[in-house]
Amino acid sequence: MENYDNAKKSYGLKLSLKIIAIMCFLLFNGFLFTFTKFFLKNTDKISKNGNYNMALLILIVGDIFLILFAYVLPYYLFKMYPKLFYFDDGVIIGKNGDDKILYKDLDYFFIPNPLNPIEILAIWYKRNDKWKSLSGNGYPRPAFRPWQDDFVNVNYPIYMQKILGGETVEFIYHDPKNNKFNLKSVRKILEQSSKIEITKDYFKVDGKAYKWNEYDIIAKIGNVVVKNSQGKAVFKLPQKAYIHKVNLLESIVFALNSGIEGNK
Structure with a gap:
């Protein structure tokens, strides 16, 4: 298996999306904690008013909504844009144990931005006789230069x-x-x-x-x-x-x- 530390360059999620992912995690985690704490603190009062079932339903729906933004969205961003590890003879996409994609005789297409052909929207590459795609707009601009x-x-x-x-x-x-x-x-x-x-x-x-x-x-x-x-x-x-x-x-x-x- 390739040593990732030997990669001459690596690129991951661009900074703006990293900030969005981190802010979602911190902000909506805070909302999740506060919202759930408020419900638990006022359980007796809610029960006395006879609104417990409705309040519990609101809590469950609210928590699911907050969990989506606190955990699922950040995970999706990092999953959608795996880190690229570059070597002289190939690239490894994602730190998940996949073999290196060798450049020699590699088939690929870059999909340019219709408004700015210099920018890469996606790359299609052939691996193990199958075509795979990688979105490019979540990476920094120089990510595909190597x-x-x-x-x-x-x-x-x-x-x-x-x-x-x-x-x-x-x-x-x-x-x-x-x-x-x-x-x-x-x-x-x-x-x-x-x-x-x-x-x-x-x-x-x-x-x-x-x-x-x-x-x-x-x-x-x-x-x-x-x-x-x-x-x-x-x-x-x-x-x-x-x-x-x-x-x-x-x-x-x-x-x-x-x-x-x-x-x-």
Whole structure:
């Protein structure tokens, strides 16, 4: 089992949500204690007035409501956003004994914020032949940066060796306008997604090949633009598209478009 203390970086619930969770625990625990104490202190008086059953019902309902906010809500927040432990070769999600998710050949998609593509709403990743999701809006902004950087560091040399050796590497992308990206339809969406093919000679998308020496091809924040020699965009992939291994794609496109060979 991996030693969590050896993690080079770790990220958990962002500070604002931590404060909310702690305040809920302290505040509603105080209400719970005060409310229950008041009822027990006035039990005899309530009984004499003949309102005991109604008061007991109010106590039970009130205590359940307060327990939800004092314990269930904080637990849910920390459960929904488990701590991320980063290593050079992979990431561990949650301190629960799970094996490390290795970056090598890992399949994943980042789901960008429609209003700000730089922000990550969620990540879908494949593990043990099953797709899983992790919500991103409860983490600090840089929480997924190590995932992106280290994934590229591990896979870039492997992919570039294949490309420069004459092989074709593939990425896929899905336009969110077509249908909603969710767990029930993820496999269907992957089957319907379009392919991006990359060789040392060309960048191919939607069946059209663009040679590196004839076009200016730019990939940044999931937005792929192909420009001709006059600087006119002849192809543009929507910035909100879900691109398979987007950070690796960006690094490879930058290298080949710039005429860079070898290591990143």
